[in-house]
Amino acid sequence: MAQWERDERLAKAFLELADTLVEDFHLVDFLHVLTDHMLALLDVTAIGVIMVDAQRRLVDVTASTDTAHQLDENQVEFDEGPAKDCCSQHVQVGPVDLNDPATAERWPRFTKAARTAGFAVVAAMPLRLREEVIGAVNIFHGRPAGLHPASLRLGQALADAATIGILHQRLSQDQAERVGQLHIALNSRIIIEQAKGALGARLNIPPETAFERLRAHARNNRTSLTHLCQLVVEGGVSAGTFAATQDRTRRP
Incomplete structure (x- = not known):
């Protein structure tokens, strides 16, 4: 990415992360915006987001890949991992070498x-915002030295901007709506999982590939990922919309 492209992407990222006072705000879609910008700007392999619910429990909400999503689920299930430590200690964790005993x-x-x-x-x-921590962003890389300090500093700045946006949006809601926001996010995640499975079955492609195409289509058409996935599940959009030439050779 050329420097001018990077500068434009960076400006766009902070602008979009601040733009949360909209009528159709969806937490999952907003967090996908965050992960998209992080992937483009930080030179990392994958990103996952875990949130803290009203009972202070960790909930895996979204991720850039199926693999990262599974690892976020593992952290919640195993009750261990960088996000758990990050949320409990209120500090950045890592980078941590996964090959270190x-x-x-x-x-x-x-x-x-x-x-x-x-x-x-x-x-x-x-x-986080001051002492309040509402979740954590996990960043994964396939190379041992892949997470550079400058990338982590920028990542934290983007995470801080996203937190301010989410908390600003919550201030405009009543308490019931705030509690319900994460439940809505979890329902959105279920819809996304269903759409991945449905599209993968229709095109005979892996769920990971289906997820990438859904994200790309939503991003390129400036539409809500959750809404797009709902249409896929309900049959409101043809699977052919997401088909690539090579898919035709895979079909029985």
């Missing part, structure tokens, strides 16, 4: 799962 001792099950998935290093940065 000390890491395997610290997070045994998560480390094994992350290494099996092909990642070599991980970091987590809090979604």
Whole structure:
């Protein structure tokens, strides 16, 4: 990416992360905006976002890939990993070498799962404003030295901007709506999972590929990912919309 393109993308990122006072705000779609910009600007392999619910429990909400999503689920299930430490300690965690024996001792099950998935290093940065932490962003890289300090600083700045946007949006809601926001996000995640499965079956492609095409279509057409996935599940948009030439050779 040329420097002028990077500068434009950076400006766009902070503008979009601040633009949350809209009538059709969806937390999952907003967090996909965050992960898209992080992927473009930080030179990382994958990103996942875990949020803290009203009972202070961790909930995996969204990720840039199926693999990262599974690792976020692992952290919640195993009750260990960088995001858990990040949310409980209110500080950035890492970068942590996944091949270091000390890491395997610290997070045994998560480390094994992350290494099996092909990642070599991980970091987590809090979604925070002052003392309030509402979640964490996990950043994964396949190269041992892939997470550079400058990228982590920029990542934290983007995470901070996203947190301000989310909290600003919450201030415009009543308490019931605030509690319901994360439940809506979880329902959106279910719809996205259903759309991935449905599109993958129709085109005979892996769910990961289906997810990438859904994200790309939503981004290129400036539409809500959740709304697009709902249309796919309900049959309101043809699978052929997402088909590539090579898919035709895979169909029975």
